[in-house]
Amino acid sequence: MPGIPASTxxxxxxxxxxxxxxxxxxxxxxxxACGDETPDRDILALDGRTMGTTWSVRVAAPxxxxxxxxxxxxxxxxxxxxxxxxxxxxxxxxxxxxxxxPVGEWFPxxxxxxxxxxxxxxLHRLSDGAFDITLGPLVDLWGxxxxxxxxxxxxxxxxxxxxxxxxxxxxxxxxxxxPPALRRTAPVRLDLSAIxxxxxxxxxxxxxxxxxxxxxxxxxxxxxxARGLNGRGVPWQVGIEVPxxxxxxxxxxxxxxxxSAVATSGDYRNFFTVDGVRYSHTIDPATxxxxxxxxxxxxxLHESAMWADGWATALNVLGSERGLALAEEQELPILFILYRxxxxxxxxxxxxxxxxxxxxx
Numbered sequence: 001m002p003g004i005p006a007s008t009x010x011x012x013x014x015x016x017x018x019x020x021x022x023x024x025x026x027x028x029x030x031x032x033a034c035g036d037e038t039p040d041r042d043i044l045a046l047d048g049r050t051m052g053t054t055w056s057v058r059v060a061a062p063x064x065x066x067x068x069x070x071x072x073x074x075x076x077x078x079x080x081x082x083x084x085x086x087x088x089x090x091x092x093x094x095x096x097x098x099x100x101x102p103v104g105e106w107f108p109x110x111x112x113x114x115x116x117x118x119x120x121x122x123l124h125r126l127s128d129g130a131f132d133i134t135l136g137p138l139v140d141l142w143g144x145x146x147x148x149x150x151x152x153x154x155x156x157x158x159x160x161x162x163x164x165x166x167x168x169x170x171x172x173x174x175x176x177x178x179p180p181a182l183r184r185t186a187p188v189r190l191d192l193s194a195i196x197x198x199x200x201x202x203x204x205x206x207x208x209x210x211x212x213x214x215x216x217x218x219x220x221x222x223x224x225x226a227r228g229l230n231g232r233g234v235p236w237q238v239g240i241e242v243p244x245x246x247x248x249x250x251x252x253x254x255x256x257x258x259x260s261a262v263a264t265s266g267d268y269r270n271f272f273t274v275d276g277v278r279y280s281h282t283i284d285p286a287t288x289x290x291x292x293x294x295x296x297x298x299x300x301l302h303e304s305a306m307w308a309d310g311w312a313t314a315l316n317v318l319g320s321e322r323g324l325a326l327a328e329e330q331e332l333p334i335l336f337i338l339y340r341x342x343x344x345x346x347x348x349x350x351x352x353x354x355x356x357x358x359x360x361x
Contacts (some may be wrong), residue, residue: 041215043231046072050079051197052089053221057204060231063212074207079220082203085113086196088136098182099189106181114180116192116199116306117173123195123310124170127326131314132285133195134173134188137164142290144281155274165288198263198309201225205305217257218305222264225305226257238262243296243337243344252337252344255355261305265312266297266337282316293319294339301333301355320347 044059044066057075059066087093091100094113101107109117123131139145141156141164172186192199197220204218205225215228217236226236235256242252243266255262267280271290280290298315302308311332315323320336324347327334333352338345 040233041229041231044068044071046075048072048076048079050220051083051087051200053197055079055200055204055218055220057208057219058217058230058236059208059213060215060229066211066213071208071211071213074211075204078203078207079200082112082196082200085110086116086192086199088191088193095190095192098184101184103184103187106176106183109175109180109182111180114175114177114182116195117182117190118175119306119310120192120195121170121173121175123307123314126330127314127318129170129285130317131194131310132168132170133190133192134168134170135283135285136189136191137167138283138285138288139191139281142279142281142283144283153274155279161288168285168288194313195306195310197221198223198261198304198306201261201305201309223261223305223309224257224263225261227259229258240264240299240335240337241297255301257301259303260301260333260355261303261308262299262301263305263308263312264297264299265316266295267291267316282313284317291317291319295320295323296337296339296344298323298337299335299352300327301352324349 041061044057044062046057046068048055055075057071059071083090083093085094088096088099090096094110098107098109117133120131120133124133136145138161141160168188169186170188172184172188173190174183174185175181176183200220201218201223202225204220205216205227208216208218209227215230217224217226217230219225224238226238228236230236235258238255238257240252240255241264265282267278267282271278271280273279280292282291283289284291295316298312300308300311300315302311311334315327315334315336318326320338324334324336326332327349331351333349333355335346335348335352338347
């Protein structure tokens with residue numbers, strides 16, 4: 001959805017508690033707003049709505065010539081553009097028109113859309129198919145598609161799952177750089193919801209940097225990208241949320257980010273239960289069914305929010321054993337939080353441990 005104006009006041013940061021990844025910046029500013037403490041550096045704060053969720057930007061020590069209105073207009077305009085290219089809700093978006101185009105024909109596509117599709121196809125190959133942007137029919141079948149506000153009371157028939165599974169497969173999608181175009185070799189349809197928010201965060205960061213911002217935190221729906229230092233002159237503080245719906249907004253631990261994006265994927269917010277069995281919104285492309293492993297959430301750090309977003313989904317599908325092995329192979333900083341009988345446990349990659357050791361107190 002196109003962004004709409006929202007308050008820019010630093011005195012109303014409580015909305016940050018709704019994030020899947022909770023920026024501890026929001027908690028610090030909340031304390032500062034209620035007490036005598038003030039940040040060491042000025043903060044320019046903007047908020048809005050996009051893609052059915054919220055976005056926020058915090059720029060520390062903004063350049064003297066950086067105007068709030070100009071930054072807001074550029075961010076809003078860029079997010080509207082991303083939405084017009086990649087929305088599955090808008091029938092006139094470029095992605096929706098591609099999904100409705102004839103199979104087998106090249107469809108002229110914007111290079112920005114191709115950039116995200118190319119990354120998605122590369123993730124599909126690197127994850128051995130765990131990341132798949134053609135899963136829409138299965139997502140719909142399991143009751144997690146657009147407009148699904150009521151949890152299913154029963155499971156889909158196995159025959160229906162097999163039929164839907166036969167209609168997916170990212171290997172049926174091709175891209176062409178010159179002239180830029182997309183093609184389907186089978187009647188699959190694309191859904192970029194597992195990676196588009198991350199791309200949107202990267203797009204916001206580009207606009208901030210184009211206007212001279214060097215120290216910032218940009219976020220859409222809990223996917224974040226940070227550069228430089230926060231208002232107190234330390235790395236931006238981000239808390240990884242405890243994966244428990246009854247403890248929303250409670251950080252399990254803090255990370256200090258200076259040049260990283262971070263994204264989390266988990267099943268603790270979006271699931272349904274039938275006959276005492278929990279069914280996650282994350283669908284395994286290999287089985288056509290919700291994943292059934294012990295992963296509560298997986299957090300990924302990457303230079304790009306788009307890649308962090310996509311990798312988080314892929315590793316969530318793979319589970320902790322295969323996912324951790326792939327993360328080590330790809331040298332990704334990741335953290336799995338796992339369900340155990342005695343409570344929550346965690347496993348992390350070597351690169352994540354190194355990053356965690358640099359977190360500010």
